[in-house]
Amino acid sequence: MTDLLQHAFNGLVNGSFYALLALGLAVIFGMLGVVNFAHGAFYMLGAFGAFILLNEAGVNFWLALVIVPVVLGLFGMGLERLLVRRLVALDPLYNFLLTFGLTLIFQDLLRMKYGSQPQPYPQPAGLRGTVDLGLFDFPAYQVFVLVFSVLVSLGAWLLLARTRVGMIIRAATERPELTRALGIDVGRWVSPVFGFGIALAALSGVLAAPMRAVSPLMGADLIILVFAVVVIGGLGSIFGSVAAGFLIGMLQALGNVYVPGLATTSVFILMAVVLLWRPAGLFGREETAV
Amino acid sequence: MRRNLIPAISTLAVVSLLAACGGGAGGPSSGGGKISDDKIVLGVINDQTGIYSALSGPNAVEAVKMAVEDFKAKHADDAVSKNIEVVVADHQNKPEVANTKAQEMYDRQKADIILDVPTSSAALAVASQALAKKKLYFNITAATTALTGDKCNKYTFHYAYDTYMLANGTGTTVTEAGAKNWYIVYPDYAFGQDMEKSFTKAIETSGGKVVGKKSSEFPNTSGDFSSQLLQAPAAHPDVLGTMHAGGELVNLVKQYNQFKLKDKGVGLSVGLMFITDIHSLGPDALAGTRFTDAWYWNFDQQNRDWADKFKEKTGSRPSFAHAGNYSAAMNYLEAVQAAGTDESDAVVKNLEGKEINDFFLRNGKIRAEDHRVIHDVYLAEVKPKSDVKEDYDYEKIVTTIPADKAFKPVSESTCKMGQG
Structure with missing residues (x-):
């Protein structure tokens, strides 16, 4: 029983990354109708950002956790103004291709500079030990990742559900024309929302640096899984993407223990089942799925 | 005029004859059928x-x-x-x-x-x-x-x-040094399966036992090995042997350190490691790990x-x-x-x-x-950071494994050269 709990807890930690990435994707998709393929690349840029700050300027993990998402978020806003916006009116495939192209460019630029070998990133000083969780010990850093991402997800939810800005964004997401007709300048919020989504990807990248191999391909490996998470949660559903993120993380961890070999496949099987049973996703509403 | 021409032509003939014969002493052969x-x-x-x-x-x-x-x-x-x-x-x-x-x-x-x-x-x-x-x-x-x-x-x-040399070097020496019980994790494709078999054989031959083994999907898209690592301590192994390479090895070792398996009495042994991998992880993440190296620059x-x-x-x-x-x-x-x-x-x-x-x-x-x-190949140990004097100065050579002991003996080879 303790074992089971330990594996489930471990799954939640891995789910943290899926949740944060899926949340960013969902917000962007909801507001712009853009499937951002470059999301994995921004996750990778986040990890590299932390690595570069540490090695070039001696900036520690905690500062990087603030600086990197802000910088990349602003960069994302610029990208939206400069490129993404011009294609929004066209078939969604155009933006899909654009972001796919951007992914390849980012990957190769870093590969030119750093090669494909993974780069070292140490664990932050205060979190090197283990924490006693009652039933079992767990690495402090992993526990921090879980708590932190739950807080960020809660924060994002509060922002969207309880503030005026959030209300506008939700309204613009679900009924853009109607919101516009009510005299609200929807266009003004598109860039910040895109930037916010990118900042979340960058944030999870920084969180991943001490745990995973920091390499130009780290995002490309992950993004397909995150797409599956978003589909399962319900495209554009903010709560759904977070919940599905944690759920999938747990499913994968338990799968690894009890049915090894099927762990990753099980995610896609679940996706197929969900699509058949609830085409809008577990938490999506029919309207938002269109 | 004509008198001058004759010796010139004959000299030319002799020179070209020499060249055709493949050049005299010292002359590089730039033509002919040799190259x-x-x-x-x-x-x-x-x-x-x-x-x-x-x-x-x-x-x-x-x-x-x-x-x-x-x-x-x-x-x-x-x-x-x-x-x-x-x-x-x-x-x-x-x-x-x-x-x-x-x-x-x-x-x-x-x-x-x-x-x-x-x-x-x-x-x-x-x-x-x-x-x-x-x-x-x-x-x-x-x-x-x-x-x-x-x-x-x-x-x-x-x-x-080759896989025999790695298993023979690392598997045998680590087992003989007292780590009798092994838990092997390996990537589920040709190289990993081959390594798992070679290591199991080397471990058992030298009196050890494989108390558990676990494969991971290849390629491992999530970069996560925590479930394999969490299961290892239950089998009470002395050492965890990983057969992963490159970026996967880097991921696995990071997580091995985070789960503090060493403190739970589970040592780490790496099947294949390149110096570039140690550079990626930083020597401290691997300090004390033993592995077989074909050559070391320092x-x-x-x-x-x-x-x-x-x-x-x-x-x-x-x-x-x-x-x-x-x-x-x-x-x-x-x-x-x-x-x-x-x-x-x-x-x-x-x-x-x-x-x-x-x-x-x-x-x-x-x-x-x-x-x-x-x-000759080498059993190497990763130095702690305090002993590293310059970039890439990561290895201490523990012993040299002589050439005739390092590789699969001819008597065990399944090669039939004549019929190839």
């Missing part, structure tokens, strides 16, 4: 940008070019040919790409030899092309023992390392001298694959020089059974029976 196409072409096929590009990749090509330059400098006017080319192809670690590229190199680019070729399945494809075209292939970076076993052939040689002054030259060219320190590529290219050229021709059968004849000592091959010998190139 095919009037040039020696060395081809390198490897991974130029992907997961194995750091450990061999573009810098392996650089190493081969260094060998060509050194060969030219050494033999100067006596060189069997002054026209030596190096050609490169990227196989992206895919066997079918490697197969086509090898064909193209032997046929169109007139390669006399192909070098390197990481990824076992790709290496086997190149070996079959070498046999079909009757041209040489020196494998350096692929690990499968099949190249000198079931799939051996007259034109294929295996340099540097072992002695001779290695260091070469590593310094390599650093001048590339800006980094060489992995054993880089050094192996240099040595293989050099020894091939020397064999051509000795045979006086690049004709494959003559070069193979010169190579078979040859004993070689250079900075890479210590007590080296090219076994005629299966074309395994044997040499």
Whole structure:
């Protein structure tokens, strides 16, 4: 029983990354109708950002956790103004291709500079030990990742559900024309929302640096899984993407223990089942799925 | 006028006659049938940008070019040919790409030899092309023992390392040092499965036991090994043996450290590690880990001298694959020089059974029976950060495993050279 709990807890930690990435994707998709393929690349840029700050300027993990998402978020806003916006009116495939192209460019630029070998990133000083969780010990850093991402997800939810800005964004997401007709300048919020989504990807990248191999391909490996998470949660559903993120993380961890070999496949099987049973996703509403 | 013409013509005739005979003493033969196409072409096929590009990749090509330059400098006017080319192809670690590229190199680019070729399945494809075209292939970076076993052939040689040598070195020594109970984690594809089998055999032969094993999907898209690691302590192993390579190894070791398995009495042993992996993790993450290395740049002054030259060219320190590529290219050229021709059968004849000592091959010998190139290998230990004096100064050599003990003995080989 303790074992089971330990594996489930471990799954939640891995789910943290899926949740944060899926949340960013969902917000962007909801507001712009853009499937951002470059999301994995921004996750990778986040990890590299932390690595570069540490090695070039001696900036520690905690500062990087603030600086990197802000910088990349602003960069994302610029990208939206400069490129993404011009294609929004066209078939969604155009933006899909654009972001796919951007992914390849980012990957190769870093590969030119750093090669494909993974780069070292140490664990932050205060979190090197283990924490006693009652039933079992767990690495402090992993526990921090879980708590932190739950807080960020809660924060994002509060922002969207309880503030005026959030209300506008939700309204613009679900009924853009109607919101516009009510005299609200929807266009003004598109860039910040895109930037916010990118900042979340960058944030999870920084969180991943001490745990995973920091390499130009780290995002490309992950993004397909995150797409599956978003589909399962319900495209554009903010709560759904977070919940599905944690759920999938747990499913994968338990799968690894009890049915090894099927762990990753099980995610896609679940996706197929969900699509058949609830085409809008577990938490999506029919309207938002269109 | 006419009187002057006659001696001139006769001199010319004598000179051309001499040239046709292959040149007198000291004259390099630039023509005739001895060197095919009037040039020696060395081809390198490897991974130029992907997961194995750091450990061999573009810098392996650089190493081969260094060998060509050194060969030219050494033999100067006596060189069997002054026209030596190096050609490169990227196989992206895919066997079918490697197969086509090898064909193209032997046929169109007139390669006399192909070098390197990481990824076992790709290496086997190149070996079959070498046999079909009757041209040489020196494998350096692929690990499968099949190249000198079931799939051996007259034109294929295996340099540097293989799965037997890794299992024999690390599995045996770690078990004999007291870590009797092993928990093995391995990636679920050809290399990982082969390593798992070789290690299990080596461990059991030396009195140890595999108390548990767990595979991971390959490639591991989530980069997560925590569930494999969480299961290990329950089996009470003395040591966790990982057979992962490159980026996956880096991920696994990071997580091994985070889960504090060492504090729970589970040591770490790594099946295959390149110096580039230690660089990625930082030495502290691996301090004390023992593994088998085919060559280490900071072992002695001779290695260091070469590593310094390599650093001048590339800006980094060489992995054993880089050094192996240099040595293989050099020894091939020397064999051509000795045979006086690049004709494959003559070069193979010169190579078979040859004993070689250079900075890479210590007590080296090219076994005629299966074309395994044997040499001393090393049991290495990763230094703690406090002992690291410069970049890439990561290894302490614990013992030297002599050439005749390091590799699979000929008596156990399944190679049937005659029928290849």
